[in-house]
């Protein structure tokens with residue numbers, strides 16, 4: 001567990017290297033993943049994270065505490081990554097968010113309107129027998145998600161941010177966040193199902 | 201509530217974001233439907249596994265550079 005924000009901020013302002021190293025090691029991994037969603041290469045993402053930390057070093061003196069320190073750092077990251085993404089002609093239109101329509105489970109899995117039980121499973125999902133490859137399959141499924149879904153699933157489920165934090169970082173509504181999260185999770189689950197079905 | 205509706209509400213349910221009536225219907229459906237119970241379980245397993253993915257790390261060079269920049273930043 002990291003100390004409270006006021007302790008961290010005081011450490012950063014006074015030049016306490018242990019505090020800075022701790023933040024660097026605690027947050028950089030998830031920052032890299034977040035950055036990678038806006039730019040086209042791992043090297044670019046690393047530069048975005050580096051530039052973000054440099055901006056934090058320069059700017060922490062002016063940090064007002066209106067949000068948590070982490071949210072403030074991630075906002076800098078997102079802005080830095082977006083600028084870079086524009087340069088690389090890789091923009092993610094977060095603000096003009098159109099809900100990606102359509103069901104998250106193949107409609108053929110459910111009974112049609114003429115059935116006695118319309119909208120109910122044709123056949124229940126198969127039980128999963130999970131082996132060592134499960135993690136690998138999940139990781140690959142995450143990589144293949146559409147960008148906005150991947151960002152939200154990464155922040156929420158991989159990195160463990162709260163819904164409020166993610167909404168603040170990305171400046172999206174709670175409803176949009178939930179839609180992206182649900183679609184992403186459902187797609188990962190479907191990917192695992194398909195993999196297990198194909199392997200059987 | 202149909203199964204087809206149920207599967208679209210799973211995240212909202214897990215987030216505690218369903219209104220009271222919808223949540224009641226959701227839970228009632230869950231209690232009666234082994235297919236949706238399994239779907240919800242698999243959803244949870246998927247989320248748990250996402251939380252176990254190994255972190256990426258900053259290269260040693262970049263980390264060293266940043267520590268140096270922090271050390272050398274002029275402070276009053």
Ligand SMILES: [Zn+2]
Pocket residue numbers: 120121202203206229233235236237
């Ligand atoms: Zn059902």
